[in-house]
Amino acid sequence: MIQALAFLTVLAVVVYFSFSKYRQIWLAIQLGQSENISGAAASRWKNMLLFALGQRKMFAKPVSGIFHAFIYLAFIFTQIETIEILVDGVSGNHRFFANKIGFLYPLLINTIEWLSILALIATIIFLWRRNVSKVRRFQSAELKGWPFKDANMILLGEIVLIVSIMMMNGAYQYLQIQQPDIYPDGGRFYLSSQFTLPLFESSLQDIAVFSERFFWWLHVLVIFGFIVYLPYSKHLHIFLAFPNSYFADTNERGRMKNIPEIQNEVRGMFGLEAVATEESKGYFGASDIHQMGWRNILQAFSCTECGRCTAVCPANLTGKKLSPRKIMMDIRDRSEELVKKSAFQKAENGEIEITDGKSLFDRISKEEIYACTSCNACVEACPVLINPLQPILELRRYDILMNSGGPPEWLPVFNSLETNQCVWAMTDSRTQWSQNS
Numbered sequence: 001m002i003q004a005l006a007f008l009t010v011l012a013v014v015v016y017f018s019f020s021k022y023r024q025i026w027l028a029i030q031l032g033q034s035e036n037i038s039g040a041a042a043s044r045w046k047n048m049l050l051f052a053l054g055q056r057k058m059f060a061k062p063v064s065g066i067f068h069a070f071i072y073l074a075f076i077f078t079q080i081e082t083i084e085i086l087v088d089g090v091s092g093n094h095r096f097f098a099n100k101i102g103f104l105y106p107l108l109i110n111t112i113e114w115l116s117i118l119a120l121i122a123t124i125i126f127l128w129r130r131n132v133s134k135v136r137r138f139q140s141a142e143l144k145g146w147p148f149k150d151a152n153m154i155l156l157g158e159i160v161l162i163v164s165i166m167m168m169n170g171a172y173q174y175l176q177i178q179q180p181d182i183y184p185d186g187g188r189f190y191l192s193s194q195f196t197l198p199l200f201e202s203s204l205q206d207i208a209v210f211s212e213r214f215f216w217w218l219h220v221l222v223i224f225g226f227i228v229y230l231p232y233s234k235h236l237h238i239f240l241a242f243p244n245s246y247f248a249d250t251n252e253r254g255r256m257k258n259i260p261e262i263q264n265e266v267r268g269m270f271g272l273e274a275v276a277t278e279e280s281k282g283y284f285g286a287s288d289i290h291q292m293g294w295r296n297i298l299q300a301f302s303c304t305e306c307g308r309c310t311a312v313c314p315a316n317l318t319g320k321k322l323s324p325r326k327i328m329m330d331i332r333d334r335s336e337e338l339v340k341k342s343a344f345q346k347a348e349n350g351e352i353e354i355t356d357g358k359s360l361f362d363r364i365s366k367e368e369i370y371a372c373t374s375c376n377a378c379v380e381a382c383p384v385l386i387n388p389l390q391p392i393l394e395l396r397r398y399d400i401l402m403n404s405g406g407p408p409e410w411l412p413v414f415n416s417l418e419t420n421q422c423v424w425a426m427t428d429s430r431t432q433w434s435q436n437s
């Protein structure tokens, strides 16, 4: 009874504290422009199964891909165990499913134990790569401070989780023999019977009883801690990778969205009929969150900060300031800033107006956006189908079309496009030029 009450109290605290933050993320995504995502349902499901569930792109780097898969599989299987923990917590019992699902129970627990040990090895290797061998993609400027600590905190949390599973199982196995009327028989757990059970055989039974409950609670509290912590962390990708890969762009890579107003101007130049357009938004491209598509914002919250995009970015590799990972992190941070500080208001027509006088250009410099070669290498590399190129192009469009910005070296190109409809400084119009060639 006391345990059930304590468990429900902790659960209520977890729901209370995590709800507001998850809601903030939901609101931040809602700030984006609506986008038509109808159709292509089959390829969307395929993307989700292959890239979110199947982690396909992770194996482009086989070593880290395999170790990541250990952690991922351990996480998935531990969720099954979490169901039992919830039932036990609310009912105040021990191991609700032991005795009830036959050989499946020890099979499940042994699978979790084996995966947990593999995940422990992977976690230690990941900690080593970040902190000792200092892999280049984890040392960029945007990963200093909180993002660096965030990754380490989750890895350390995983170690506590795994140790608590093994200790809890070891103590339980000892007690299921000693007090079978209280601790139902769950079968033999191979790894914990080898490594942690012996710790309790030579001690007082009370110590085993205390340890079983202590590590059970530790395990529960770490899981609950993850739930509260996840929305503050890049590890939110554990959940968001699924909707993100489902809603990922299914067009050919690198295809740019037309701007209907400009499309019509070009059509006019060629004597073609204008295409039907919706009412003009009054701006081109995007300078802030509310002018981007909601998928860009979902992508920003789904970013794992793995840096695979930055590691292949030719601009970054040649020493330019651009890092596609930083672009996505900036979009996420700006979205959070807007929602957290309520730095926006909705006009009568439903349009969002930003009230803090800031924009994404306060975080992302022009030097960064103009360094992009539009090569799509970042899009290809991203394991969760994020497209950092698209927001870069939207920011560029805004700067060029709304601020008359752009590098001075590009000006002759713009002039030629306007006067000759081609990028070269030719005297003929494009029609004459194409007919003469």
Ligand code: SF4
Pocket: 309, 312, 313, 314, 315, 316, 322, 323, 324, 371, 372, 373, 374, 375, 376, 377, 378, 379, 388, 389, 392
């Ligand atoms: S598209 Fe731009 S940001 Fe992406 S890899 Fe190429 S240069 Fe870098």
Ligand code: SF4
Pocket: 302, 303, 304, 305, 306, 307, 308, 309, 310, 324, 325, 328, 381, 382, 383, 384, 385, 386, 388
């Ligand atoms: S955008 Fe993709 S590749 Fe780049 S850091 Fe985020 S998850 Fe990794």
